[in-house]
Amino acid sequence: MLFVELARTSAAVASTSKRSDKVAAFADVFGRLAPDEIAPAVAFATGSTLIGRLGVGWATLRDVRPEPATTPSLTIGDVDRAVVTLASISGAGSQARRRDVLHELLAAATEPEQRLIVGIIGGELRQGALDGVVAAGVAKAAGVAVGQVQRGAMFAGSLPAAARVALTAGQPGLAAIELTPAQPVQPMLASPATDVGDALSNTGLASVEWKLDGARIQAHRSGGEVKLFTRNLNDVTDRLEGVARTVLELPGGDLVLDGEVLGLDADGAPRRFQDTMGDFGADETGRGSGLRAFFFDVLHAGGSLVDEPLATRRDVLSETVPETSRLPSIITADADDAAAFLDRAIAAGHEGVMVKDLESAYDAGRRGGAWRKVKPVYTFDLVVLAVEWGHGRRQGWLSNLHLGARGSDNEFVMVGKTFKGLTDELLRWQTERFLGLELGREGHIVHVRPEQVVEIAVDGVQVSTRYPGGVALRFARVRQYRHDKSAADADTIDQVRSLLR
DNA sequence: CACTTATAATC
């Protein structure tokens, strides 16, 4: 199939807000793909490729922009092959060679094809459709239920893989896809709760577990071989030798575990997330060996457990994994008990707790109400130093706020940015407000007189080398504008720093 | 060799 068909479909999908129209458009093209085109085409439709790192990002895309071709000629296979080529280039001179390959690809692409390619490689397709809509398109084309496709994607580890099965083998093929050790599955996700009472009101009797501030890890043991995957299903086995050894030594046969890795200090206290990531990100050389795994769920042990209730999976976990490699947890429906447990987790230096419905199955890939996360929120009253013009649906509005804490003698120290928590009404208000405080412009940044105070919620702060105060906010979001406060009432840089540990 | 830029990963 010609790539331009996919490109036209993407453009059509972007131009409508009607989900059903998007689904129908995708279903039309998916139904006409040759078997070998299915996986790459579905990946392209979701704005990604079958391969992870291409070594090409926004900066390269910005520089390499040949004139579009006037006639479409590229096939789905052509684009797929170009992607494989890009990913394979390395060594000295690789940047120039990647540019050459990219230039050749884009020069052969018509205008809509260029838009799709740039969106895919840049990772910002913004067509109003990702895995959810595309899965629905696959289901429609294959004549099966969306849930079947989603389930297949969860256990096959990716939507493109499930799509190929759906479109070539239909419902029976999809039904045959099962959780298989050594084959990573989409991890179950949690939605946020304001406090443990809020969480428990949704879950009922729950397993309340420490939430560690590390990286999610999925451990598979199959035929005496261990594989470790991240939340995004990247294989990190050779970065975590110690963890792999631990899993290898557990009793029983084939096994799939869900957990978190992080580093511990000599006294057993959790290291800062930044330090854990330092070890985690480092290649081999044994640096990641300082990381330890703490498991909280088991998906497979002598058979699949994903459809079993959490209560059962917990029992299996405690029989399989020693307490030292498990997360502390309690079973309760009582908010006071849960709150006390949360306090202990915080006192031990951890991020918070997870509250999980004891009766719930392991809903791979879902972010439902069965798992809720609870972590403390801190607030600061900060001063807006500058604002950036928004993109996409925020085009024409001042959006991203530069935030400053009060330093010495009327100086403000920037500690981060945020665009979160703003309603459309607030965006309108702040655009007018900050244009009124404008001092000057620098690209898409509007500098303003430091007068407007805003209450900012954060999960915490972190050490920073790029911000002048040596501290940066973590997950900052707007709570409200403080019309009752002036800049002189804002919180100080020392108050922000006091949250460091 | 030191430093910068680009990319991709975690949260």
Added chain:
DNA sequence: TTCGCAG
């Protein structure tokens, strides 16, 4: 990772 909006 958080949050608001639209379907």
Added chain:
DNA sequence: CTGCGAAGATTATAAGTG
């Protein structure tokens, strides 16, 4: 209730520059 897009901070490594 679900999916999407608005963008944040940090880390590491590879490749390019002077």
